[in-house]
Amino acid sequence: MLNIKNVLDSLSKKRPIFHAEADFQQSLAWEIREHYPESQIRLETKVFGADRKVYLDILCVYQGRKYAIELKYKTLSYNCTINDEEFALNNQGAQDNGRYDVLKDVQRLEEMIAAGVADEGVLIFLTNDKSYYAMPTQEITAVDRNFRIHEGMTVNGGLFWAEETGKGTMKGREKPIHLKGRYVMNWETYSLLDNSSKGEFRGLMLQVYKQDSHHKAKLEYPSWFQSFSTKGEIPLSQRDLIEKIANHLHEIGYNVQINREIGKDKIDLWAVKDTKVMAIEVRYKTALLQTIYGDSEMHLKKQGAQDISRYDYINDIGKLERVVQGRPDVKGYALLITNDHLYWQQPKRQNSVDEAFHIHDGHVVAGVCSWKEEASQGTTSGREKPISLTHSYKMNWQPYLQLGEKKNELFQALLVEVR
Numbered sequence: 001m002l003n004i005k006n007v008l009d010s011l012s013k014k015r016p017i018f019h020a021e022a023d024f025q026q027s028l029a030w031e032i033r034e035h036y037p038e039s040q041i042r043l044e045t046k047v048f049g050a051d052r053k054v055y056l057d058i059l060c061v062y063q064g065r066k067y068a069i070e071l072k073y074k075t076l077s078y079n080c081t082i083n084d085e086e087f088a089l090n091n092q093g094a095q096d097n098g099r100y101d102v103l104k105d106v107q108r109l110e111e112m113i114a115a116g117v118a119d120e121g122v123l124i125f126l127t128n129d130k131s132y133y134a135m136p137t138q139e140i141t142a143v144d145r146n147f148r149i150h151e152g153m154t155v156n157g158g159l160f161w162a163e164e165t166g167k168g169t170m171k172g173r174e175k176p177i178h179l180k181g182r183y184v185m186n187w188e189t190y191s192l193l194d195n196s197s198k199g200e201f202r203g204l205m206l207q208v209y210k211q212d213s214h215h216k217a218k219l220e221y222p223s224w225f226q227s228f229s230t231k232g233e234i235p236l237s238q239r240d241l242i243e244k245i246a247n248h249l250h251e252i253g254y255n256v257q258i259n260r261e262i263g264k265d266k267i268d269l270w271a272v273k274d275t276k277v278m279a280i281e282v283r284y285k286t287a288l289l290q291t292i293y294g295d296s297e298m299h300l301k302k303q304g305a306q307d308i309s310r311y312d313y314i315n316d317i318g319k320l321e322r323v324v325q326g327r328p329d330v331k332g333y334a335l336l337i338t339n340d341h342l343y344w345q346q347p348k349r350q351n352s353v354d355e356a357f358h359i360h361d362g363h364v365v366a367g368v369c370s371w372k373e374e375a376s377q378g379t380t381s382g383r384e385k386p387i388s389l390t391h392s393y394k395m396n397w398q399p400y401l402q403l404g405e406k407k408n409e410l411f412q413a414l415l416v417e418v419r
Contacts, residue, residue, distance in 0.1 A: 001063075021071060021073040056068055056112070068120070070124070071124050073125075074126075078198040095131050096142065105123050106121075123204075123206040126202070142162075157178070159177040188203055234401065252273075254273040262279070267281065268280055286338065315387055316334040317365070325390075337414075344414070346360045356370055361395060
């Protein structure tokens with residue numbers, strides 16, 4: 001399998017900036033060959049679809065699979081010298097058209113894969129223009145509001161210009177975009193050349209797969225949790241949830257220990273079945289809910305303190321990394337079930353003290369996670385230490401139980417497999 005993420009990380013150390021999109025294209029193609037010498041690379045090639053020819057930035061054939069790669073490189077004016085090489089970037093502007101073009105490329109990649117031209121697609125967008133990736137501080141009313149690709153945004157389905165869009169803006173881009181896949185925008189720092197906003201380049205990488213069961217399976221939770229979810233149980237507390245999961249694992253053939261000590265760590269659930277071993281950390285956080293479920297009255301308290309709970313969940317991931325390290329037979333799972341939408345929805349407030357611990361849907365958590373300096377001692381008490389993660393983890397929330405139409409009657413689950 002071609003790992004474009006690793007290739008891009010390696011390239012960022014050699015080429016933190018490019019003169020233009022063509023420079024980026026050639027440099028990336030060369031880096032792919034450096035990592036995968038047996039791959040076949042073609043630039044600006046025509047690929048033949050079901051009914052038309054399509055031009056493609058990079059076509060890479062590796063181990064019998066065809067990878068279609070589209071690139072975008074949008075800049076603000078910026079001058080610098082790197083290793084005695086001078087760079088003078090232009091101010092390209094027209095961000096509305098730029099956003100449209102990015103998503104249009106994603107649609108084209110979907111079409112190539114559907115036509116059998118490629119097996120997988122990748123869209124890579126680099127920019128030092130923060131208007132592409134920065135989360136807006138107020139409601140977006142611009143004519144390109146349906147094409148927004150800022151951090152945390154989810155894009156899918158039919159995308160149209162607003163009715164009031166001028167013909168000049170839409171010229172050559174009048175057609176709406178239709179995406180079959182669901183794409184979450186996760187921007188990462190590509191390079192940091194200085195402390196100015198223009199000296200920071202960020203990258204967006206969207207991977208496009210065939211819309212079939214294989215791709216969907218990548219987002220599915222493991223069978224033990226799916227079968228537990230079908231029971232539709234509402235725990236009364238975190239301890240109750242742990243016991244309910246333990247009982248379910250017993251029912252499906254696992255030998256389960258609660259609060260198993262592994263080295264210096266204590267694991268909520270340690271489950272063994274034949275050669276399968278699972279280490280599971282469990283969290284249960286509730287918003288206020290009073291309802292009748294089945295024949296029982298349910299009274300769930302408003303727990304709040306979401307910042308602390310996010311820290312604890314990321315800490316669970318760090319703990320599980322320590323436990324599974326050197327134990328290839330053990331799978332780690334960090335579980336959080338909640339009816340509090342503040343966990344899975346993207347926060348409206350920016351630059352919060354717990355920003356490094358955000359776990360909203362689509363967010364990627366990686367590296368060293370720590371509180372911001374302005375975090376109060378009351379918030380960080382007992383949780384002062386930064387959490388260092390070896391791997392990156394994408395937060396994929398899924399519905400757990402829907403009781404009704406009210407906000408707090410939806411329970412969602414976040415289950416991260418830790419490696």
